[in-house]
Amino acid sequence: xxxxxxxxxxxxxxxxSLTLSCAASGRTxxxxxxxxxxxxxxKEREFVGSITWSAxxxxxxxxxxxxxxxxxxxxxxxxxxxxxSLKPEDTATYYCAARxxxxxxxxxxxxGTQVTVSS
Numbered sequence: 001x002x003x004x005x006x007x008x009x010x011x012x013x014x015x016x017s018l019t020l021s022c023a024a025s026g027r028t029x030x031x032x033x034x035x036x037x038x039x040x041x042x043k044e045r046e047f048v049g050s051i052t053w054s055a056x057x058x059x060x061x062x063x064x065x066x067x068x069x070x071x072x073x074x075x076x077x078x079x080x081x082x083x084x085s086l087k088p089e090d091t092a093t094y095y096c097a098a099r100x101x102x103x104x105x106x107x108x109x110x111x112g113t114q115v116t117v118s119s
Contacts, residue, residue: 002026002108004096009113012086020081020113022096029053029098034072034079035106038092038115045095051079052101064090086117 008020022034035050049060051070058070069082079096093114097106 004098004108004110006094006096006110006113009094009115011116011118014087014117014119016086016117017082017084018086018115020083020094020096020115022079022081022110024077024079024098029077029108030074031100032098032108033101034070035097035099036068036070036079036081037095037097038090039095039112040089040092043092048081048094083115086115088117088119091115091117 003025005023006020008018010018012018031053033050033052036048037045038048039045047061048064049068049070051058051072055072060068067084072079083090093112095112096110098108099106
């Protein structure tokens with residue numbers, strides 16, 4: 001069964017950096033657009049960023065632009081989210097997801113990894 005598993009979260013101080021990973025298994029996601037989402041306590045899940053299969057189009061939400069960097073390694077079937085200059089408001093559960101380029105909805109989702117940022 002196709003599966004996405006996030007890792008790399010933890011408890012850090014404001015200003016620190018983290019790199020989250022999303023490992024895929026069960027199938028190859030080479031042709032998929034991959035995305036990162038996050039959900040803070042009491043808030044709706046929000047879009048963080050995405051990267052196309054060719055890595056030719058990378059998009060970020062305004063709230064994270066300039067601090068978050070998405071990349072992917074197709075050989076390893078892994079997507080990354082590098083987070084710099086972490087802020088307390090970045091505290092959330094971070095999810096990775098995958099969708100076909102011609103689909104508007106993400107079909108595959110991971111279980112999430114927790115990021116907690118303290119002042």
